[in-house]
Each structure stands twice: as C-alpha cells, then as structure tokens.
Amino acid sequence: MGKGGNQGEGAAEREATMPTFSWEEIQKHNLRTDKWLVIDRKVYNITEWSHRHPGGQRVIGHYAGEDATDVFHAFHPDLNFVRKFLKPLLIGELAPEEPSQDRGKNSQITEDFRVLRKTAKDMNLFKANHMFFLLNLAHIIALESIAWFTIFYFGNGWIPTLITAFVLATSQAQAGWLQHDYGHLSVYGKSTWNHIVHKFVIGHLKGASANWWNHRHFQHHAKPNIFQKDPDVNMLHVFVLGEWQPIEYGKKKLKYLPYNHQHEYFFLIGPPLLIPMYFQYQIIMTMILRKDWVDLAWAISYYTRFFFTYIPFYGILGTLLFLTFVRFLESHWFVWVTQMNHIVMEIDQEPYRDWFSSQLLATCNVEQSLFNDWFSGHLNFQIEHHLFPTMPRHNLHKVAPLVKSLCAKHGIEYQEKPLLRALLDIIRSLKKSGELWLDAYLHK
Numbered sequence: 001m002g003k004g005g006n007q008g009e010g011a012a013e014r015e016a017t018m019p020t021f022s023w024e025e026i027q028k029h030n031l032r033t034d035k036w037l038v039i040d041r042k043v044y045n046i047t048e049w050s051h052r053h054p055g056g057q058r059v060i061g062h063y064a065g066e067d068a069t070d071v072f073h074a075f076h077p078d079l080n081f082v083r084k085f086l087k088p089l090l091i092g093e094l095a096p097e098e099p100s101q102d103r104g105k106n107s108q109i110t111e112d113f114r115v116l117r118k119t120a121k122d123m124n125l126f127k128a129n130h131m132f133f134l135l136n137l138a139h140i141i142a143l144e145s146i147a148w149f150t151i152f153y154f155g156n157g158w159i160p161t162l163i164t165a166f167v168l169a170t171s172q173a174q175a176g177w178l179q180h181d182y183g184h185l186s187v188y189g190k191s192t193w194n195h196i197v198h199k200f201v202i203g204h205l206k207g208a209s210a211n212w213w214n215h216r217h218f219q220h221h222a223k224p225n226i227f228q229k230d231p232d233v234n235m236l237h238v239f240v241l242g243e244w245q246p247i248e249y250g251k252k253k254l255k256y257l258p259y260n261h262q263h264e265y266f267f268l269i270g271p272p273l274l275i276p277m278y279f280q281y282q283i284i285m286t287m288i289l290r291k292d293w294v295d296l297a298w299a300i301s302y303y304t305r306f307f308f309t310y311i312p313f314y315g316i317l318g319t320l321l322f323l324t325f326v327r328f329l330e331s332h333w334f335v336w337v338t339q340m341n342h343i344v345m346e347i348d349q350e351p352y353r354d355w356f357s358s359q360l361l362a363t364c365n366v367e368q369s370l371f372n373d374w375f376s377g378h379l380n381f382q383i384e385h386h387l388f389p390t391m392p393r394h395n396l397h398k399v400a401p402l403v404k405s406l407c408a409k410h411g412i413e414y415q416e417k418p419l420l421r422a423l424l425d426i427i428r429s430l431k432k433s434g435e436l437w438l439d440a441y442l443h444k
Contacts, residue, residue: 019043019092023102026094030065036091037068041100044089056215059222062229067102070110070355071222073117077126077185077390105354109410113356113387116406120388120399128187128392136178140205143171148309156313165322169329175205176334177377183213186392203298204305208279211295212286221389224362225347232338233347238262238269239430242347246433250440260438263431275331276324337375340366340422341382344429345415357412359386364415366422368397375419383414 021043029036035047037060046064050057055075063071076082094100101107120126147167154160182198185191199210216231223229225242233241237256240246246259257265287296310319346361353361366372366380378393379385384400391399407414417425 020095021092021098022095023098027065027102032061035061035064037063037066038094038102039067039069039072039086041094042086042090043092043094044086045091046089049085049089054214055218058215058229059218062219062223065102066352067100067105069100070113074355074387074389075218075221077189078191081191101354103352105352106357106410109356109406109412110354112406112409113354116399116402117388119402120391123398125395125399126186126388126391129394130187132392132394133178133181133187136174137201140171140175140178143167143174147171151310151313161322165326165329168326169333172206172326172330173333174374174377175201176330177379179206179208179210179213180217180377180379181393183210183217184389186390199295199298203295204301207299207302207306209283209287209292209295209299211290211292212283215286221386223350224359224386225342225345226350226362227348229350232342239266240433240437241343241429242433243436244348246437247440247444250437250442251444253441255441260434262434263427266427266430271332271335272328273331274335276327280327336423336426337377337379339426340419341379344422344425356387356406359383360407360412360414362386364417364422365400366417366419372419380419 026036026038026043029045029047033047035050036043036045038044046053046060050060053060060068072082073079099107101110147164150160150164150167179198179202181187182194182201185194187197188194195210202208202210202213220230220232225233227233227245235241237254239262240249240259249255249259283299286292287299306323307316307319310322313319314322341363345364351358360383363382363386365383366376368380372380378396381393381396381400384391384396384403385393387403388396388399404414406412
C-alpha cells in the first residue's frame, strides 16, 4: 500500500524518503479516470496529463497499472527532454520488496533485451544516414514528375493514363513508407524536425493527417494485435481474426457476415477499399472534428496541387475519378504489405507479456532483398522495427542477428518467410479463423 499522501508534487522526487507502492495497489489504477504507470521503478500518476500526451491519451493509457519502462524507452529517442514532463507526475516508487516487472513478466528476457538495446546504441544503430532519406524523398518526387510528364507528352489516352496511375500509386506507397520514418522520429536527432517533415510528407505528398496517423499507429505499436487496444485489429465486424475472436463470435451466434467466406470476400472489400473509402473518410472527419487545422491545411495543399496538375487533362470529374483509381491501386499495395506481418500472428486479448515477447508473438519478418526492402519500406524487418521503432530502417538488418540470438536463448520463435508465402499466409489465416467461427457457430 502507499505510504505518504502527496500525489502529484514534483518535490517528492527530491525527498530522501518517497512513498512506496505495491504492484497490487498500482494495478488498481488502470481506469480512464485513474491511471498510474511505472517507469524505471518510479510510479507516475498520468490521469490528467495523459490528455496532453503528444502520442495521444490512449497509447499511454494502454499501460495504466503496468510497468512501461521498455515502451517508454522505445518511443522516446530524447529521454532527457521527456523526463522533464515526468517530474511533476511522480508520486512514489515501487516498494523495495516488489519486483521490477508486474504480473510475473519474464525479468530475465527483459534484462537481456535491455542489454541488447544498449548494444545497438553502442553500435550507433539509432543514428540515421540522412542521404538515405534524402534519396528516398528524391525518388518520390521523381516519380511524381514522371507521372505528369507521361500525360503531358503522350496525352490522356487509356494507356498513358494507366501508366501514370501506376507510377503515382508507386510514389504514394513510397511516400507512405517515408512518412512512417519521420512519424517514428527515426531520422533527425530533434523531434521537432521529424514532426515538421512528417507533416510535409504525409500532408503535402499524400493528403493525410500526421495527428491521425500518430494517434492510430502508436497504439498499434504499444499493444500490437491486442483487441480493444490495437486499432489495426478493429475490423468493425467485417472480419474475425486470430483464434479467440472467431470462437467468441461463434458461441454468441454473431453473424454480421459469412465469416467462413472471409478469405474470399477479403479480395473484394479489403485491399480495394481500405484507403479510398475507409481511411479517406476517417482522415477527413478526424481533422474536422478534432479541429486539426494545420493538418487540414497540409492536406488541402496536396489536393490543390493534384487537381491543379491534372484538371487540364481530365477535367474536374475526370481528375476525381483518376485520384480514386490511384488510391485504389495504392490500397492494394498497402494492405498486403502491412497485413503480411501481423494478421497471421497471434491476435488475442491482453496477455500482459514483457515488451520483447509481446512484439515477437505479434510480428514476423519477410526475407531481405533489395526488392523486398524497397517494396515494403523495410517493413519486411517488422520484428526489429517493433522492438526499436525509432531505429532508422536502413539499420534494422544490422540488429536482426542480435534479435535472433536472443530469441534462440529464450526459446522464442523468430519467424521469417519468403515474400510470396507471407502474402499467401494472409489468406490462409483468414480461412482458418473463418473455419473456427463456423465450427463454434454450429456446434457450441
């Protein structure tokens, strides 16, 4: 139990004796209106401050009542800066007899992972090669220029239009991977510069919202493949995923769609519609409802540029249809790449695992090659990216052998597949989940 009454004064940090708490008491504070968490054995009350958290209140709230040391270090490259925000929130520390890990999490894995992280830092793997990212941006701009020149030179016939659409879809996909780098603060040493360039890439080059992406994507990283915490597995009753959800839906006789055929209708409503319909609507409504006027201005600059460029060739309606087709093509690329690493892995309720184990059970890799690296924006190294989200992507292959070694030491499976098998596993996993649903629906 807590000893001492001051809950929120930074002066407590300077006192010789601080209030101490047990894990039993800390775990009670995991409500929306009452949130504590632990970082490096220090206890923080984040209830009020979580609303001002730059990554969104949900991502930090997902660790309420838990040890958040590893996720804190994973998300924040400039620790000295963020610790300034922690001081006023400090209310005490773990009692000396309490373990550093809550809920029986594997302390040896955690200790070994922290050694691995320090080794990666000593190897300078968190330092970016700025030329790499500059060349990535240059090749995106080159693709945009080639697309315009194709229509300008060859006219707006069907063949030039199709070629241009595929070139633009390629540039959009690559811009998506690039904004992902800046969003994770993995390029510049100062967070501010990453945020500025992130808004430019995702806003002006893609017409999307940086705040929307941050709010959604950081939750995914904090608790990957966890229902109610990872928005990427919130399928709005369209699909059932993993093993637990389809069985639960089956037992409750829930049949919003014929899930035993989800591996078939996935081709009709998954890759074709995610970006041009669902994401497009969600992004625009989020910017308006949350009054993200800066993000909205960046997005408007994209649409202004696009329509100004292509209205002379297609007219207003034709340009709108052309843009929708480009989004349609990009959506296929995005869905297959992002789902090949996650949807095939364990998807369940909150298991309360250590950081290393939770990421390994929710992610898998695709074999390295120049094409795979480019095609997926280095998300073929999804395991390493999830363990070290601020590490520049061009260094992920360097830390991979260390991760494999740690997995071997603790008997944790490190999954790495050929690209084609990884893509086919998406369909296999949907089919398996659908069959589990049908069996539970008919017999339980």
